[in-house]
Amino acid sequence: MPEIKKQLYHILETTEWSQADRSWLLQYLESSNTSELQKLLHDEFSVNIGTGETLDNERAKQLLEFIHQEIIKTPGRVININLWKRIAAIAAVFFLFLTGAYFLLSDKPPAKIAQKQVEKQVPSDIRPGGNKAVLTLADNSIIVLDDAQNGTIASQGNTKILKLNDGRIAYNDLNEKPLQVLYNTITTPRGGQYQLTLSDGTKVWLNSTSSLRFPASFPSNERKVEITGEVYFEVAKLESAPFKVVVSDKAEVKVLGTHFNINSYPDELSINTTLLEGSVNITLLQGTNMNKKASLALLPGQQAQLSKNAGLILNEKPDLQEVMAWKNGKFYFGEATDIAAIMRQISRWYDIDVEIKGEINEHLGGSLPRDVNVSKIFNTLEKTGSVKFELTGRKVIVMPGKK
Numbered sequence: 336m337p338e339i340k341k342q343l344y345h346i347l348e349t350t351e352w353s354q355a356d357r358s359w360l361l362q363y364l365e366s367s368n369t370s371e372l373q374k375l376l377h378d379e380f381s382v383n384i385g386t387g388e389t390l391d392n393e394r395a396k397q398l399l400e401f402i403h404q405e406i407i408k409t410p411g412r413v414i415n416i417n418l419w420k421r422i423a424a425i426a427a428v429f430f431l432f433l434t435g436a437y438f439l440l441s442d443k444p445p446a447k448i449a450q451k452q453v454e455k456q457v458p459s460d461i462r463p464g465g466n467k468a469v470l471t472l473a474d475n476s477i478i479v480l481d482d483a484q485n486g487t488i489a490s491q492g493n494t495k496i497l498k499l500n501d502g503r504i505a506y507n508d509l510n511e512k513p514l515q516v517l518y519n520t521i522t523t524p525r526g527g528q529y530q531l532t533l534s535d536g537t538k539v540w541l542n543s544t545s546s547l548r549f550p551a552s553f554p555s556n557e558r559k560v561e562i563t564g565e566v567y568f569e570v571a572k573l574e575s576a577p578f579k580v581v582v583s584d585k586a587e588v589k590v591l592g593t594h595f596n597i598n599s600y601p602d603e604l605s606i607n608t609t610l611l612e613g614s615v616n617i618t619l620l621q622g623t624n625m626n627k628k629a630s631l632a633l634l635p636g637q638q639a640q641l642s643k644n645a646g647l648i649l650n651e652k653p654d655l656q657e658v659m660a661w662k663n664g665k666f667y668f669g670e671a672t673d674i675a676a677i678m679r680q681i682s683r684w685y686d687i688d689v690e691i692k693g694e695i696n697e698h699l700g701g702s703l704p705r706d707v708n709v710s711k712i713f714n715t716l717e718k719t720g721s722v723k724f725e726l727t728g729r730k731v732i733v734m735p736g737k738k
Contacts, residue, residue, distance in 0.1 A: 463706050466480075468521050473517035476489075491506075492552055493514075494552045496551070508551075517551045522546040524543070524686070526543060535578075537578065538568070538569040539566060539569075542565035542661050543564070544683050547562050553576065558573070561581040563583050564600055565600060568590075570591070570593050578591065578592075582597055585599075586608075587620060594613065607641075610633040616631070617631045618630040631647050636652070638653035666705055668702075672698055674697075674721075685709045685712075688729060692734050695721060695722055699716060703715060721735070
C-alpha cells in the first residue's frame with residue numbers, strides 16, 4: 336500500500352504524464368484493487384466517490400474523452416469499453432486533480448497547496464535520475480521498486496522475486512518446469528533506470544523510459560522477451576533454449592549467450608543493436624515496412640541500424656564508448672553528435688522538456704558524468720561557447736552561444 340500510495344500521489348500531482356505513468360495508471364485501473372484508490376482519496380482529500388455515485392451524460396462524456404487523451408497514448412493497448420463505466424467516478428477525481436482544482440476538494444489551505452505546486456514546478460536545480468521502476472506482475476498488481484524493501488517482494492508460480500541489497504531485482508525459480516508462463520513487465524520512467532536478473536541468470540539493464548516484458552520463469556525450449564527504449568543484456572548461455580528479444584514490434588534479435596545493447600527509442604533516427612561479445616542475428620518481423628534487407632548477423636564490435644529510410648544496414652565501426660556510456664554512468668558524445676541528440680539524452684535522464692531555438696550547427700563531443708545536477712551539465716556545455724541554456728522549472732530552452 337505505501338508503494339501504491341506514493342505512485343498515486345505522483346500521478347495526481349503531475350500535470351504531464353510520461354508513458355510509464357500512463358502505463359502504470361491504466362494497468363492499475365484495469366486491476367481489481369481500485370478500492371484502495373477510492374479509500375486513499377476519501378481519507379486524504381475528503382472526497383466521496385463511492386461506487387453509487389452517478390454522473391450526468393455530458394460530464395461522463397468529458398471524462399471519458401479526458402481518460403482517452405491522457406491515458407491511452409501508449410501504442411498497442413486495446414481497452415474494453417466496459418472499463419470506462421467501471422472507472423468513471425474515479426476519473427472524475429483525476430480530472431479535478433489534473434486541472435489544478437483539487438484544492439477545492441480538500442480541507443487543506445489553498446495558499447499552502449499553491450506554494451507547494453510552485454516549489455515543485457520551479458526547482459532551483461534538477462537532480463539526476465536514479466534507480467526507479469515499476470514492476471507489473473501477471474495478475475496486474477503493481478510494485479514500485481524504488482520503495483520496495485529488500486528481500487522477497489512477490490512470488491510468480493514457482494519463482495520468487497527478490498530485491499537485493501544493491502537494489503537489483505532477481506528472479507529465482509525452483510528449477511522446475513513452470514505449469515503456466517506468467518509474464519511480468521518492468522518499466523522505467525523519465526529520470527529512471529533499473530537492473531534485474533532473469534530466472535535463467537541473464538542480467539538486464541534498463542535505461543530511462545524503457546520497458547521489458549518477460550516470463551517470470553522461462554519454458555524449457557525458448558527464452559523470449561520484449562523491449563522498448565534502451566536495454567543492455569548479458570545473456571546466460573543455454574544452447575537448448577535460444578534467447579530472443581522482440582524490439583518495439585519491428586525486429587527480433589536471436590542469441591545463445593552474448594553481451595549487447597539495443598537502443599529503440601522512438602524519437603531516435605534508427606533502432607541500433609550493438610554487439611559487445613558473442614554473436615547475434617537480427618531479423619525483421621513480418622509486416623515491418625523496412626524490407627530492403629530481412630536479416631543481419633553481427634560480430635563483436637558491430638552494430639545493426641534499422642531505419643525507415645535505409646532499412647537494415649551494418650555499421651562495422653560504431654563508437655562503443657558512446658553506446659555503453661549510459662550503463663557506465665556517463666554521457667559520452669562523439670564528434671558527430673549534434674545538439675538535438677545530446678538534449679534527447681539529457682531530457683530522458685533529468686526528466687525535463689527541451690526547446691531548441693535558433694540554429695546550432697556545431698557538434699559537441701566529450702564525456703560528462705550522469706550523477707550531477709543538470710546545472711553542471713549545462714555549465715560545462717556552455718563553456719564551449721556553442722550553446723547557452725535557460726532553465727525554467729522542468730523546461731530548458733537551448734540557444735546558440737556567443738562563440
